[in-house]
Amino acid sequence: MKTLLSMLTELVGNTFTSCGYNHTYGQVTLSNRPDLCQFQCNGALAAAKAYKKSPILIAKEVVEHLQNQSYFETIQYIAPGFINITLQDDYLVSYLNNVALSPQFGCTPIENQETVIIDYGGANIAKPLHIGHLRTAIIGESLKRMYRFLGYNVLGDVHLGDWGLQIGLIIAEVKKRHPELPYFDASYKADYPNEAPFTISELEEIYPVASSYAKEHPEFMSEAKNITFLFQQNHPGYKALWQQILKVSIDDLKKNYTALNVHFDLWKKESDAQPYIPKMIENLKELGLAYENDGAVVVDIKEDADTREMPPCILVKSDGATLYSTTDLATLIERKQLFNPNEVIYIVDKRQSLHFEQVFRTARKAELIPPTTKLTFLGFGTMNGTDGKPFKTRNGGVMRLEQLIEEVHTKVYAKVAQNKAISKEEALIISKQIGLAALKYGDLSNQISKDYVFDLERFTSFEGNTGPYLLYTAVRMSALLEKASLVDVRSKIDAPSSEMERALMLKLALFNELVPESIMQYSPHKLCQYLYELCNLFNRFYHEHKILTESNISKQQSWLKLTALCKEMLVTGLDLLGIEVPHKM
Structure with missing residues (x-):
């Protein structure tokens, strides 16, 4: 279904053409002065320079050709050359009724299904999720849902960190504590135990202890490095213990991500990319792209147009260890072979921009992926406290994600529990839904690349630009429709009887413009604002119109139909943000 803006742009653009000007000057946008008009076209100002003609004369000429169109209530030209447009109510209502009947409210799905992989997890095994994992999870889940809404084949990948020295440190610490376990017995030939020798709580405690101990005990660090090497060479005991670490970690991660209403299609890991690395490096050497430098294997990626220093991409360190860049490149090869994506989107802290620039340039130079495959780095800003510094616990430590979620839930529960009509059991469930809305909307309503301040008091408010306010409005819509008991499904939305009703109709008619725009610009914050x-x-419409007591049944049905459409769009939009609507508040 064509959007209002695209139809108006086509109409006005064709008129510019018929008047002897380029059609591109007919671009129509929403008015930045809604008190004057609904839409505007400023093309005459740009055309004036190209055609050396007064912009007001160009605008006058175009408007005179358009004045007889039935679409417009008014179309005017004003100095110095603006064209102001207001739609005729019957046309607006006709369009809106078509939107109400169209799948996905008139959002046109893509013609050829494309595959998009969104990399938005990045958690390391054996470590708890902390607030640094929040933004990538929330943003990634929202973009996944938005892409899927338009018909893309979307694969969300958690891409776990399960390789490298951290595994060696954990195994070394487990060996130090429990040397009697069969994983460390070279003569052990039976099947290894099904049950892990640690809980997730114990596992999360092991790594920081091992890491700290290794810094002060070189012999322990040396052993951890040797274990890492042997594990990566498929040492049976170490590999079996690694699999136990994986299982315990993934079970816990799934629980925590589910609590965020975040779900992944792929639970891929760094280890999955390892089989591709040897051949990749060999090919890069054969192509003359990779070479040895001070014992390391690197690829030069500097380009003549660079205005800043661009260090080479290191594939293998001088000690033989590979890096994240190596794994990320191998993962691209794996993704191409398994899924052949049209685009791969990485949602990562913006401070990693140099790393991904190196990876992308290397991948392009080596032709690891087709030139048509789009590689997108979406670097997100920092979540800061009210002091403007990265968000911390009260004692200054890094906050665990489940602790942050619990703090938000507790804050919201205190408000929900004040409603005596809601039982304690219901209040607990509802507060979790509202708490997640507060957390997610507070994040997504900010531009991805910007830092923002996490303000618990403001985010959990039921008033203002917050998640709870949006949920409250959705619940109000549901309650109104429930009280009305009956909305005639055959009824249609009638012409507006007030400016407020007209403004609401226009906003609803723009849903199919806004959602694709938010997706193409990787901008969930635009959907939030909408x-x-x-x-x-x-x-405002609700307060100005006494819907339930309206005596004109036809008008009442139109208002109820309008309310139902508002609710459906709002609930759909919130779902695209990964937010669920409670049944009451």
Whole structure:
């Protein structure tokens, strides 16, 4: 279904052409002065320079050709050359009724299904999720849902860190504590135990202890490095213990990600890319791209146009160890072979921009992926405390993610429990839904690349530009429709009877413009802003129109139909953000 803006742009652009100007000057946008008009075209100003003609004369000429169109209530030209457009109510209502009947509210799915892989996990095994994992999970889940909404074949990949020295340190510490375990017995030939020799709590404690101990005890670090090497050479005992670490860690990660309403299609790991590395490095050497430098294997990626220093991409360190860059390149090969994606999106802290620039350039030079495959780095900003510094616990440590979620839930529960009509059991469930909405919306309503301040008091407020406010509005819509008991499914939305109703209709008619734009620009914050504005308009409409007591049944049915469409769009939009709507508040 064509959007309003695309139809108006086509109409006005064709008129520019018929008047002897390039059609591109007919671009129509939403008005930045809604008190004057609904849409505007400023193309005459740009055309004036190209055609050396007064912009007001160009605008006048175009408007005179358009004045008889039935679409417009008014179309005017004003100095110095603006074209102001307001739609005729019957046309707006007709379009909106078609939107209500169209799949996905008129959002046109892509013609050829494309495969998009979104890398938005990045957790390391044997470590708890902390607030540094929050943004990648929330942003990635939202983008996955938005892409899928338009018909893309989307694969969300957690891409776990399960390789390298951290595994050697953990195994070395387990061996130090429990040398009697069969994993460390070279003569052991039976099957290894099914049960892990540690719980997730014990496992999470082991790594920091081992890491700290290794810094002060060189012999322990040396042993950990040797264990890492042997594990990567398929030492049976170490590999079996690694598999236990994986199982315990993944079970816990799934529990925590589920609590965030974040779900992955792929639980791929760094270890999955290891089989591709030897041949990749060999090929890069044969191509003359990879070479030895001070014992390391590197690829030069500097380009003539670079204005900053661009160090080479290191594939193998002088001690023979591979790096994240090596694994990321091998993972691209794996993804190409398994899924042949049209685009791979990485949602990572923006401070890793240099790393991904090195990886992308190397992949392009070596032709590890087709030139048509798009590689996108979405670097997100830092979540800061009210002091403007990276968010910490009260004692200054890095906060665990489940602790942050619990703090938000506790804050919201205190508010929900004040409603005596809600039982304690219901309040616990509802507060979790509202708490997640507060957390997710507080994050997603900010531009991805920007730092933002995590303000618990503001994010959990039921008023203002917050997740709870949007949920409250959705619940209000549901309650209104429930009280009305009956909405005639055959009824249609009628012409507006007030400016507020007209403004609400126009906002609803723009849903199919906004969602694709938010996706193509990787901008969930634009969807957040749209939903917030929609809620504001509905609440003002609700207060100005006595829907349930309206005596004109036809008008009442139209208002109820309008309310139902608002609710459906709002709930759909919130779902695209990964937010669930409670049944009451």
